[in-house]
Amino acid sequence: MTLDAPMKPAHVAGLLGGVAALILFMATPPPAPINALGMARLGLLTFGVIWWLATPLPLAMTTLAMLGIGVSTGALTIAGAFSHSGSWVLWFVIGTFGLAAALETTGVNRRMALAFLDVPWARGKSRRFLVMFLLSATVMSAFMANTVVALIWLSLATKIYRLLNVPTEDPLVEANTLGIAWAANIGGVATPIGNGTNVVGLGMIATATGVTVSFLQWTVMGTVLAILFIASALAVFWFGASRRSNVLDRPDMVSFITTERAALGPMSVVEKWAVGWFAFAVFLWFLPDLSTLVAPAWISTLLQKSLHMSVPAILVPIAMCLVPIPGAPGQRTLHWKNWMDGTDWALLLFVGGVMGIGNAVGEDVTGIPAYVRVAIEPFLSGLSEYQFVLVMAVGVIAVTNVISNMVTMAIFLPLGLTVAKALGVADPVALGVVLVVGPSLAYALPSGTTTNAIVAGSGYLRVSTMLRNGIPLCIIHALLLTYVGYPLAKFVMGR
Numbered sequence: 001m002t003l004d005a006p007m008k009p010a011h012v013a014g015l016l017g018g019v020a021a022l023i024l025f026m027a028t029p030p031p032a033p034i035n036a037l038g039m040a041r042l043g044l045l046t047f048g049v050i051w052w053l054a055t056p057l058p059l060a061m062t063t064l065a066m067l068g069i070g071v072s073t074g075a076l077t078i079a080g081a082f083s084h085s086g087s088w089v090l091w092f093v094i095g096t097f098g099l100a101a102a103l104e105t106t107g108v109n110r111r112m113a114l115a116f117l118d119v120p121w122a123r124g125k126s127r128r129f130l131v132m133f134l135l136s137a138t139v140m141s142a143f144m145a146n147t148v149v150a151l152i153w154l155s156l157a158t159k160i161y162r163l164l165n166v167p168t169e170d171p172l173v174e175a176n177t178l179g180i181a182w183a184a185n186i187g188g189v190a191t192p193i194g195n196g197t198n199v200v201g202l203g204m205i206a207t208a209t210g211v212t213v214s215f216l217q218w219t220v221m222g223t224v225l226a227i228l229f230i231a232s233a234l235a236v237f238w239f240g241a242s243r244r245s246n247v248l249d250r251p252d253m254v255s256f257i258t259t260e261r262a263a264l265g266p267m268s269v270v271e272k273w274a275v276g277w278f279a280f281a282v283f284l285w286f287l288p289d290l291s292t293l294v295a296p297a298w299i300s301t302l303l304q305k306s307l308h309m310s311v312p313a314i315l316v317p318i319a320m321c322l323v324p325i326p327g328a329p330g331q332r333t334l335h336w337k338n339w340m341d342g343t344d345w346a347l348l349l350f351v352g353g354v355m356g357i358g359n360a361v362g363e364d365v366t367g368i369p370a371y372v373r374v375a376i377e378p379f380l381s382g383l384s385e386y387q388f389v390l391v392m393a394v395g396v397i398a399v400t401n402v403i404s405n406m407v408t409m410a411i412f413l414p415l416g417l418t419v420a421k422a423l424g425v426a427d428p429v430a431l432g433v434v435l436v437v438g439p440s441l442a443y444a445l446p447s448g449t450t451t452n453a454i455v456a457g458s459g460y461l462r463v464s465t466m467l468r469n470g471i472p473l474c475i476i477h478a479l480l481l482t483y484v485g486y487p488l489a490k491f492v493m494g495r
């Protein structure tokens with residue numbers, strides 16, 4: 001909801017319901033071992049979840065309200081409420097918005113997309129075009145915001161659809177359109193910068209467990225999972241909907257892509273510098289981990305201490321703004337205005353608040369972890385390690401199809417970490433990775449992610465098609481996340 005839109009009855013009901021829940025929790029005698037502080041924090045979280053779902057206010061504004069109310073009611077201390085606003089996570093995200101803005105404003109992303117589509121293997125072949133289209137979206141989404149990728153790839157797709165005058169309900173067209181959202185979501189799993197939930201989740205895992213997942217560690221895990229996820233998604237289309245149509249087997253499409261690439265001309269100096277700077281940032285992110293393999297111990301130790309992943313994210317975009325481009329007088333790779341315009345400030349407000357509230361609920365001082373252990377143990381104690389992880393994976397993927405991925409993670413990650421530590425049934429860090437990846441795997445409903453909503457509103461996709469294809473993929477990916485992702489995380493993290 002936007003503030004300019006009139007409130008609907010559902011908004012008013014959510015507004016009042018959230019306040020009522022907060023009051024009810026604070027007025028109810030706490031069941032041992034939860035204390036009054038724990039009840040207040042549970043009430044605050046319940047208040048926020050209701051407002052997040054009913055959306056009487058934008059998500060970020062609701063989160064700000066939670067912080068203010070939390071401090072005024074004593075549920076949160078001032079330090080606890082606002083300390084995460086200075087977290088390295090937020091500054092890392094701001095920096096990555098700058099890197100993404102450079103790729104977007106210089107046109108690198110569009111050039112890469114067209115290069116993928118002009119591969120000889122895919123020219124004039126509908127299903128091969130589908131594969132290359134979705135692979136290119138997956139690769140680029142590993143390094144850019146998935147919403148940006150979805151918008152750019154959908155723009156290219158709709159131009160092709162209109163050029164060929166294809167039916168809006170053609171199976172291949174619907175598969176390609178739906179696949180854009182799937183690929184953007186899946187690609188975002190591959191690196192910490194691919195999806196806004198990734199680095200936020202890493203920060204929450206570090207706070208709750210004391211273990212920091214490095215850029216390289218996440219990328220190894222994320223890349224393996226992204227490959228498996230996109231391969232299974234392509235299999236769903238290859239052996240399903242796309243077999244019933246060859247609507248894109250047209251020379252017009254080949255001509256369109258060739259013309260679009262020709263219009264771009266050779267890669268400009270500015271584009272080359274944007275790619276170079278981005279590659280340099282990625283190299284710096286990997287360097288501390290790689291140094292342990294090739295450099296003397298003292299150098300490796302120095303890099304581990306001084307080259308935190310937030311440092312390249314901040315300094316490389318600043319260098320883009322400062323360093324003039326040789327051969328292009330007066331030009332820089334990135335302009336401050338483009339950086340600021342490309343930063344999702346509402347997301348940052350939401351992230352800062354969610355980190356503070358999520359971690360506050362899981363603190364031992366509230367008595368909540370002990371209560372959860374006592375309450376849940378009879379139901380979960382009989383489950384094996386992998387059965388427990390599967391239950392959590394299925395739960396997080398099911399819920400993320402209904403509500404936003406960031407809200408899903410804000411609910412499931414603190415809960416999962418608390419239960420894992422309390423019961424000792426699963427490794428908290430590896431489970432945390434599962435619960436950070438899971439919210440990106442929303443395939444069945446438009447409400448799951450922004451990318452789903454974007455393609456659902458394109459006019460070239462029915463929700464019934466999304467549901468019919470998305471449910472099997474959700475099941476497949478819940479199993480992959482449990483039986484590949486979880487043990488992989490344990491192995492990579494040395495758990």
